[in-house]
Amino acid sequence: MKAEQVKDEAALGDLRVLDLADEKGVYCAKIFAGLGAEVIKIEKPGGDPMRDNGPFYRDIPHRERSLYWWHFNTNKKSITLNLETADGQEIFKRLVKTADILVETYDPGYLDGLGLGYEELGRINPGLIMTSITHFGQRGPYKNYKGSDIVDLALGGFMYPCGHPDTPPVMPYAEQGYHTASSYGAIASLIALYNRDVTEKGQHIDIPIQACAAFSLEFANLWHIYWGQVLPRRGTRHGSQLPGSNLGNLVKAKDGHVCVFPGILPLDWMEADGMVADLKEPEWALKIYARTTPEEEQHVVEVRDNWAQTYTKAELFEGCQNMHIPWASVNTFAEMCNDRHLWEHSFFVEIEHPELGETLTDSGAPCVMHATPWNKVKRAPLIGEHNLEIYQGELGFSKEQLVLLAEGRII
């Protein structure tokens, strides 16, 4: 990247990232963009298929109105390029020469088939870090299996312990398999970058989504490794079996639930309300945090729930936390979007959409870096928005050549 293009306060401001990823890795490149790298999203001519993912702005389906696209492609540039043509492959290789990181999610072997595998790209640019995110990895018996986020999570052991004994296993919200692998994609790439900063050599990185899911299970695998047991589905009850967790983690409030973990009770507060019953007696103090019989458990739960239901979630959340007791509101999605702490942190940011004449609100930075603040959020690009800048401005194609390339469905 040219010296004068490097942004002073951007941690990755000297880097160029080429983003070929679909849903499996689109979040990975968003992280690089947030850290200040120049990220170029490479779309098929006519636009990337992710632009057909809903929801849509005002529920009007349109390739320039996908909220999915807008969320995952903030701060990126867009060029259109057909990698299945000789012209396209040549242009791509020229771009690879200038790139530091390439993120891709194609089926194993696809890029090799186009002459664009790591062997070739690494030869063109030995410093290239090529990050490949796939459902199951580049090798092995499942490498050609069809995957999806739910399939990857299921095979990764992630779904089995989620849900209740009387329900099927349940998946998390918003494709956490893809989010997990994308996050590890960013971490792995930056680990390779550290190595490259010392050796000047890039490398290929193999990221299986299934393995990333299996790695994020805390107790599930350990229960089997150490005990030969399978962690069962028990709602929000936690695999750690911390004292009091036998009482269950969700407590009904007036307007929903609070989560209590571990099962510490605000006995003083309950007493002040005259609703602590016998729970402050010494023998109960013992039992609340140790193994209780089902009858004892029922008693504690009854007293606790009777008291809790006289308050709202917010009252219980704030009141208990002020006493250093770890109770928390089970926020609905709307409540999280209106959370005063998130707003005070400027977690939600305004993103300008000049084409709409509006600014839209979305989540912003995942953390605060004091010397290299998270990139100010700029809207996702239009289809091929940066074709002229890259093809004409940088690669030197003439206007006539660009017209021919477009007519040839190459860009």
Add this chain to the structure above:
Amino acid sequence: MERKYPLEGLRVVDFSWVLAGPGAARMLADHGAEVIKIERPSGDISRDVIPFRNDVRGKNLSGYYNNINRSKYGVTINLADPRGKDLALRLIKRADVVVENFTVGVMKRLGLDYEATKEVKPDIIYVSMSPCGQTGPYKDYISLGPTLQAIAGSTYMMGFPDHEAAGFGWSYSDYSGGWPAQFAILAALHYRRRTGKGQYVDVSQLEANCVLHGAGILDYFVNKREAKPTGNRLPHRGAVPHGAYRCKGDDRWCVISVFDEKEWQSFCMAIGDPAWTKDEKFSTLVSRTQNIDELDRLIEEWTIKRTPEKVMEIMQRAGVAAGVVQNSQDLIKRDPQMKEYQFFKEMEHPEVGRIAYENVPFKLQDTPGEARWPAPLLGQHNEYVFSELLGMSREEIQKLTEDGVIAPQPEVGLVFAGYKEDEALSEKEKKSLMSNE
């Protein structure tokens, strides 16, 4: 000269405890960084967390601690003692990165906050991790995984409509809360190489988790539509069917996901093209969506007769994305991809014996990381760190040990006594659960 690990030469001083911080530091350690874990003399409280092999408890026997803290060096320091604080500063002077997750204000009180460490190491990269960040109305709030997930909205969103929320059965938010720490540290290191400048990084696990809600937040503010739990159905993608289906066997399930017309045709063929698939109730995406409950029931009538492995095999052969809902036994004993990538790596722990660890889930092809050695015994590397690294004399080390500044205290009671029927937590122990002061 060939480097074996990509992060060789990187030194991290890690004050953090339990999962979020140590998990982040683990990734660096597995890739070759020298991670020095500073524990109070009685050890990280996670040394008391299950599982224990044969239920035999001990400070060096926790499977939880062992898995999270492998590949690290462990020392014990009483940070409340001024001499202990000095030791920590001496280590930081030789380090690149500091990680901590104490309650807001604790490091400052100990004289080990960013300002203090910048004095001895101006270009230090200092990462504070906490449930809700260093500032704001919730900054002093206490939260572990399940409560954090509740505040973030993740618990509510995970479950079946009209059923109590399920949430995760573990602290997923401690993993996702650690990812920004990891990429921020690495990005800060790259920036420092270029500019010579270190920095302070403030990681709020709450925000780290709320960035993972996909397009839901935009949908709320733009379309005024509030996301609701949908069980295993995937909204906004035209994916029908998409769910978990009961199979033959005890609590055995397979997930099936169909995203387009071609996959739907393949799915129909795979289940033998039964007449109902041609019925106008199911033959189009629109009609399938309208009759989705009945669709799922009909599919389950087919899957219930077959093992999940058979369902997956039939579907995959037909080109439909389907997968067994594997439990950890399936994953560890049977899964061929886990075997291919040696995901479960066995190592010899001096007290636990030979046991498996969850290996790094991705592979840098030329300089891969891996679980390198078992987690440290309490104070195991005091000798190496104080004598070799800091060059302290035998006499100095002995004095500090005698005075309790660096002596490990394995006999100090296990905090989580709840396992035994006749033991309970004292008030002090309950408070201690929540902080590492």
